[in-house]
Amino acid sequence: MSNPTAAMLVIGDEILSGRTRDANMHYLAQEFTKHGVDLREVRVVSDDRAAIVDALNALRSAYDVVVTSGGIGPTHDDITADCVAEAFGAHIDVRDDAYALLDAHYKSQGKEFNTARQRMARIPDGATLIDNPVSIAPGFTMENVHVMAGVPSVFQAMVASVLPTLTGGAPLLSQTLRVQRGEGDIAEPLGQFARDYSDLQVGSYPYQQDGVYGSNVVVRGADAARLDAAMVALRALFPEA
Amino acid sequence: MSNPTAAMLVIGDEILSGRTRDANMHYLAQEFTKHGVDLREVRVVSDDRAAIVDALNALRSAYDVVVTSGGIGPTHDDITADCVAEAFGAHIDVRDDAYALLDAHYKSQGKEFNTARQRMARIPDGATLIDNPVSIAPGFTMENVHVMAGVPSVFQAMVASVLPTLTGGAPLLSQTLRVQRGEGDIAEPLGQFARDYSDLQVGSYPYQQDGVYGSNVVVRGADAARLDAAMVALRALFPEA
Known part of the structure; x- marks a missing residue:
């Protein structure tokens, strides 16, 4: 079997404006090389619905694996999950499994699980959650698209969970x-x-x-x-x- | 007049394999923001002719300005200039103006201006040279596409030359x-x-x-x-x- 091909989609105005220097691309490139996944293309787009959906559809049909980073936080401009649902024509809403994880987390912290934070439980139907051991709010896998956080420590933890599945192994718990x-x-x-x-x-x-x-x-x-x-x-x- | 829109195309296997961490994207993002150019998209592709030509054609028709970095050195995998020529349907060969610059440079260094180094004088017909004060081998501008080196110090010098022209000013000499x-x-x-x-x-x-x-x-x-x-x-x- 030849190595799976992969692309990455980095989502975020803060990268394109130069306010933040992306660290996830270099990290993913090194991890993929180490594990025999062939990263062929990276795109960086802004927090714009059409730009994200178009890039997702182009990349998911051209490569075996797509990893996204960014845009899954609690603010109004975090639209990645909704864009993935749109790209796949899937229904999306606050989902019980993600809600339960976050609800328990905020209760244990004595913090309010408010409407903004509930955005982070929006998961398309048919997706599998990706574990976030750092800050709980999960990523998700929808067919060959793996949706991960932009914060580097969380991104790295999510890559660690998913990597074994890309090369034919069992997912890491x-x-x-x-x-x-x-x-x-x-x-x-x-x-x-x-x-x-x-x-x-x-x-x-x-x-x-x-x-x-x-x-x-x-x-x-x-x-x-x-x-x-x-x-x-x-x-x-x-x-x- | 609204701000010009821009995209960047980073060319190089070494970025996608994780061997090198790209620094030019963050630099360009900061410079563009400072000077009122609106960077909307970045793509990173490998040293592959079809991938480069397709990305060039997609970006140059979608944005006012495209900046490329990488793939203009002396080795066999430096194919950016030829890909730009192909994207524009332009003829390309070693061009007299670029040849003269490099010939004088290598003579002054007592180095041989060999066939490999002559690759760096391949410039498409109709392109304007971009000054390289650091290591002489020029970049070039072809319509709205600005082709620059991947080495960060050279890339930065070329950005400094071209930036004023993008915002309606005179090019810097x-x-x-x-x-x-x-x-x-x-x-x-x-x-x-x-x-x-x-x-x-x-x-x-x-x-x-x-x-x-x-x-x-x-x-x-x-x-x-x-x-x-x-x-x-x-x-x-x-x-x-």
């Missing part, structure tokens, strides 16, 4: 433990944990909330039971989490 | 003095010179040749006589050049 200590504090015990579970991928994503530093520790693997066992050990290591 | 001293050595007198000629743009591009550090000092302005006067003063300042 992930579980997250939110530890209310900075990365410098947990690096040593976490390093030992990663060596003990070297068959799994162990990552750490820092966050800051109300002035306090914390770390989302994400463990990934294809075997659910093995992942559960690792999480039991991880919780014992950081009982304050 | 440039003259270069090659000073065989490192930038740290010349920074102080050059700073004074730039203040004395504050109506001109004064830039410095370091180079290294045979282990010796040097600086290409580039002076830009729209008025040829004023530029000539500045070059006389600059040569007096660095008589060893």
Whole structure:
């Protein structure tokens, strides 16, 4: 079997205006090369419905795999999910599975799950959710199009979930433990944990909330039971989490 | 008059494989925003003739201005100039004006102007050369398409030449003095010179040749006589050049 061909669609005015320097293209190019996916084309378009839909339709018919980044946040200009639905002629609304994930997340944070945030639960019918271990709001896969966040740490986590499926492997599952200590504090015990579970991928994503530093520790693997066992050990290591 | 719309076409396998991280897109986005040119789309394609010609034709008919970067060097995979000729249905060959520039340059360097390097003098009929004060090999403008080098320092110098023409101004002329001293050595007198000629743009591009550090000092302005006067003063300042 020859390598799958791929294209990327970067969505966002902030890239084209030069306010933000895109980091996801270079990251995806390196990951795809490492895993034998042949990235053939990248397009960057603005937050414009016709531009996004046209680019999506051109790329999804020309390549085996399309990855998008950006435009799935809570503000009015985050229109990627609706554009994907339009490109596929699919119905879209707030979907129960995504709603439940976000609702639980905001409850645990003591934050309001308001109408703006509910935009992030808009998922086209027929799509499969992509795990977001960093900030919960999911991406999704619709046929050969994988819709991911623009924030680099979230984009990278989503690429890690999806990559194995593109090369014929099983998707990676992930579980997250939110530890209310900075990365410098947990690096040593976490390093030992990663060596003990070297068959799994162990990552750490820092966050800051109300002035306090914390770390989302994400463990990934294809075997659910093995992942559960690792999480039991991880919780014992950081009982304050 | 509303702002001109623009697109960029980045050409090169090395970007899509992740070996090189593109810097030109972010640079152009910032410059265009500063000067009121509305960058609407960027495409990155590989060194593939059909991919380049198709993208060129799509972009040049959809936007007022197209800037390309990459694929104008001396190796077999540098096919941008030939693809532009094909997109416009124009004849292309080694052209006398570009040949003369490069021939003089390599003679002054004591280097052979071999067949590979002569590729860089392939310019479509009807195109206007874009000045390359850094490494001589020119870019070119063909109708609304501006063909520039991929090397960031050269790309930036070419953008500086062309930008004023896109917003209704006169093209910037440039003259270069090659000073065989490192930038740290010349920074102080050059700073004074730039203040004395504050109506001109004064830039410095370091180079290294045979282990010796040097600086290409580039002076830009729209008025040829004023530029000539500045070059006389600059040569007096660095008589060893």
